[in-house]
Amino acid sequence: xxxxxxxxxxxxxxxxxxxxxxxxxxxxxxxxxxxxxxxxxxxxxxxxxxxxxxxxxxxxxxxxxxxxxxxxxxxxxxxxxxxxxxxxxxxxxxxxxxxxxxxxxxxxxxxxxxxxxxxxxxxxxxxxxxxxxxxxxxxxxxxxxxxxxxxxxxxxxxxxxxxxxxxxxxxxxxxxxxxxxxxxxxxxxxxxxxxxxxxxxxxx
Numbered sequence: 001x002x003x004x005x006x007x008x009x010x011x012x013x014x015x016x017x018x019x020x021x022x023x024x025x026x027x028x029x030x031x032x033x034x035x036x037x038x039x040x041x042x043x044x045x046x047x048x049x050x051x052x053x054x055x056x057x058x059x060x061x062x063x064x065x066x067x068x069x070x071x072x073x074x075x076x077x078x079x080x081x082x083x084x085x086x087x088x089x090x091x092x093x094x095x096x097x098x099x100x101x102x103x104x105x106x107x108x109x110x111x112x113x114x115x116x117x118x119x120x121x122x123x124x125x126x127x128x129x130x131x132x133x134x135x136x137x138x139x140x141x142x143x144x145x146x147x148x149x150x151x152x153x154x155x156x157x158x159x160x161x162x163x164x165x166x167x168x169x170x171x172x173x174x175x176x177x178x179x180x181x182x183x184x185x186x187x188x189x190x191x192x193x194x195x196x197x198x199x200x201x202x203x204x
């Protein structure tokens with residue numbers, strides 16, 4: 001039995017209603033729910049949560065899939081609060097036990113105290129920025145990708161607790177040029193490609 005935890009970081013705030021990320025999370029849930037020998041849990045941060053229960057979900061899951069909009073080039077405030085609270089509560093409860101260093105040689109091994117080894121995560125993000133803002137010379141993000149630029153810290157956070165990164169999927173230009181049907185079709189194909197390979201490798 002493969003266990004999937006979906007975390008929906010979309011929220012109601014300002015002009016955002018969280019609908020796009022709710023659609024992504026529902027698409028993910030339906031994709032896995034149709035499979036045999038797969039169990040799925042979904043946390044929608046905007047609906048509230050219990051930090052202790054979320055720790056248990058992280059420890060339970062084989063795969064964690066994060067869905068988040070990007071606001072001002074960072075995670076929404078409730079999603080950041082969720083991470084702060086859940087990971088803090090998860091200290092010595094299965095998420096991490098230390099920063100990995102020892103007092104004998106504190107200069108090395110930082111970030112090796114995670115307890116989620118053997119588990120993997122996938123990140124999806126949604127942006128107002130078009131994809132070309134990340135790829136074209138002279139454009140805003142100076143040819144730094146989402147994963148190596150704005151979300152680099154998010155990925156190191158997951159590495160800190162020993163989660164292994166899977167291939168991300170990023171939705172672009174969702175405010176001025178949203179094409180939800182097309183975007184969900186491309187995303188489902190991404191899930192199919194990544195997890196077909198992943199599940200096959202697990203069973204081999």
